[in-house]
Structures are given as C-alpha cells and as structure tokens.
Amino acid sequence: AKGIRVEIPLRGASVKGWGITGEGMEVLFTAKPRTPAPGSAYQMGVGDRLDISVFGQDDLKATLEVLADGTVSFPLIGVMPVAGRTLAEVRAAVETRMKEFLVDPQVSLDIKDYQSQPVNVVGEVEKPGTYYLKGPTTLMDIMAQAGWMTKDAGSEIIITRHEAGSGTDGGTRQIPISKDDLLQGGTQYNPRLQSGDVITVGATQYFYIRGEVVKPGQYKLEDRPTLMKAVSIAEGLTPYARKKGIEIIRTVSGSQTKLVFDLKSIEERKASDVPLLPGDVIIVPRRLF
Known part of the structure; x- marks a missing residue:
C-alpha cells in the first residue's frame, strides 16, 4: 500500500506522521511544547558530542562531535557550523536543511557529552x-x-x-x-x-603564638588577622608580658625573617597593626622585672 500522512489533533499531543508501509504502521506523537529545561541556552563548542536521530530514518541515527573548526558533519545534509549556537537553533537549522531531502523530517537532537567549557x-x-x-x-x-x-x-x-x-x-x-x-x-x-x-x-592555614599570652598555641588564620587580633584570640597578655620587642618569625620561600614590633605603639595608633601571614610565629617576651 502507498504511504499516507495525516495530522490528527489529540488531547495534549498530535499525530504528526502516520505512515503505512509493507512492514506495518508508524505513528509519531509530538507533545505540546515544554518549558525550556535549565541549560537550554547552552552554546555548543568544540569537543561537545551530539546524538541525532530522525523519526522513521534509522540510517540517519548517529553520535557526532563538534570539530576544531566548530562544525559537525551531519548525515544526509553534510557539514554545518554549530559552535556558539544553542541546541534549539541547530535542531531547527538541521530540520530546514533536511526538508530538501525528506518530507516533514522530525529531528531529535541532544547533547550527549558536554566537553567544550x-x-x-x-x-x-x-x-x-x-x-x-x-x-x-x-x-x-x-x-x-x-x-x-x-x-x-x-x-x-x-x-x-x-x-x-x-x-x-x-x-x-x-x-x-x-x-x-x-x-x-x-x-x-x-x-x-x-x-x-x-x-x-x-x-586551613595557621599562625602560632608563644610566650606571655594566656593561651599560647596554634590558631586558624581566618578573617585576615593582625598582631593585635592574634593577641586577643590568645585571650590577651599575661601580667609578665613585655609589649615592646614582640617578634614575628616569618618564613618566605624557605627563608626565615625575624620582625620586631612594639605592641604599645600599635595600641596607641602610633604604628600600624601588622597583618599576619600563614605560618607566622608570634613570640611575646617576658618582662625582666
């Protein structure tokens, strides 16, 4: 029997194609347009892999890769640029080109592997x-x-x-x-x-504080601490602490440097507070009398 094509509206879908062949009958249901899925605006690029199929045309089913020049060689219609275009744009372009060879081609095109970004x-x-x-x-x-x-x-x-x-x-x-x-x-x-x-x-990065503080030890280097904040984190100085001559032992590129500061001058805003770096060791000296 000769093939015939009809379009019959159904509730929620329509029969787009009805083909009678020697092997039987094929019917394609196309659902109402859906809201675009998240990521539908994705622009294809080099390395992405696409799955294509055309209803009723098993020989046109293939997995294709976007080549270095941004093109894909599609079955039947040949090379087409796709880089920088969305899936919907490419699907529409493929269907338009296939209409030169097929009657009302129903193209399914999906991204199989995202590899370009x-x-x-x-x-x-x-x-x-x-x-x-x-x-x-x-x-x-x-x-x-x-x-x-x-x-x-x-x-x-x-x-x-x-x-x-x-x-x-x-x-x-x-x-x-x-x-x-x-x-x-x-x-x-x-x-x-x-x-x-x-x-x-x-x-996690740490600094260390030793000597005359209430709680010497290792502390997390968080929220860009300074020398004054480090002393506060260690719950302050002991009664025997000497504010002048506080040392910071700093290691940069494997080389150690000793820096000396006067905490009293910092407290009185006569000197700038000192930002700490990962691995800094603060040593608070003891008063001699």
Whole structure:
C-alpha cells in the first residue's frame, strides 16, 4: 500500500506522521511544547558530542562531535557550523536543511557529552578534577558536583579567571570568595562561572603564638588577622608580658625573617597593626622585672 500522512489533533499531543508501509504502521506523537529545561541556552563548542536521530530514518541515527573548526558533519545534509549556537537553533537549522531531502523530517537532537567549557576544581574538595559547564552554572553548582569541601578546607575560595587582553595571552584575575559568604547566599558571593575558570580551595592555614599570652598555641588564620587580633584570640597578655620587642618569625620561600614590633605603639595608633601571614610565629617576651 502507498504511504499516507495525516495530522490528527489529540488531547495534549498530535499525530504528526502516520505512515503505512509493507512492514506495518508508524505513528509519531509530538507533545505540546515544554518549558525550556535549565541549560537550554547552552552554546555548543568544540569537543561537545551530539546524538541525532530522525523519526522513521534509522540510517540517519548517529553520535557526532563538534570539530576544531566548530562544525559537525551531519548525515544526509553534510557539514554545518554549530559552535556558539544553542541546541534549539541547530535542531531547527538541521530540520530546514533536511526538508530538501525528506518530507516533514522530525529531528531529535541532544547533547550527549558536554566537553567544550571546562572548569577545574583543585585543593581541599572531596572530588577535585575537571567539570563541564552545561549552561549557566554558579560556583555553588560546581562545588556541589565536587562533593563540597573537606574538613581541612580553609575559609576562602579563589576563582582564577583568564581575561581577554590586548596581547595574545591576555591576563588572569583572582576572585576571592569567603566560604561563609557563599553559604549565606546572594549572587555577589555565588558568581556564574566561565569556561576556563580554576577554582582553588586552600587548606586551613595557621599562625602560632608563644610566650606571655594566656593561651599560647596554634590558631586558624581566618578573617585576615593582625598582631593585635592574634593577641586577643590568645585571650590577651599575661601580667609578665613585655609589649615592646614582640617578634614575628616569618618564613618566605624557605627563608626565615625575624620582625620586631612594639605592641604599645600599635595600641596607641602610633604604628600600624601588622597583618599576619600563614605560618607566622608570634613570640611575646617576658618582662625582666
């Protein structure tokens, strides 16, 4: 029998094609248009892999990769540029081209593997590695994929971003995000990521305070502490402490340096307070009398 095609509206769907062949009958149901899924605005790029199929045309089913020049070689219609275009745009273009060869082609096109927009997560997370953006993706989204932070994670997350510049290499910019701010929410603390971003979660860093303080020991280097704040964290000076001649032993590139400060001058605002660095050792001397 000769094939016939009809369109019959149904409740919630329509029969777009009805073909009678020697092997039987084919019916295609097309549901009402759905709200675009999250990530539907994703723009395809080099390395992405696509699954394509055409209803009733098994020989046109294939998995294709976006090549280095941003094109894909589709079955039947040949090469087409897709980089920088959304899935909906490419699907519509493919259907238009296929109409030159087929009657009312029903094309199914999906992204099988997202490979063109990588971000790297390194440091103190449960699953460090390379992740791929699948549309608008925030820092919190990627942190969730990476299993969040380990117990040894510090208080700050650094996003290193490549910036376009006048030269061929451009430059980089670092965006610090406080872990507490990220957890509290707000778009300013949960930025949208870009392809090529590197997210670094450092380990907890410490400073050390010894000598004439109430509670000498090791403390977390959080909220950019200073010498005065460190003394406060250690619950203050003992009655025998000498404010003049407090030492900070600092190690930079494997070399130790001794810095000497007068805490009284800092308290009286005659001298600037001293920001601490990771690994600083503060030594509060004892009065001789």
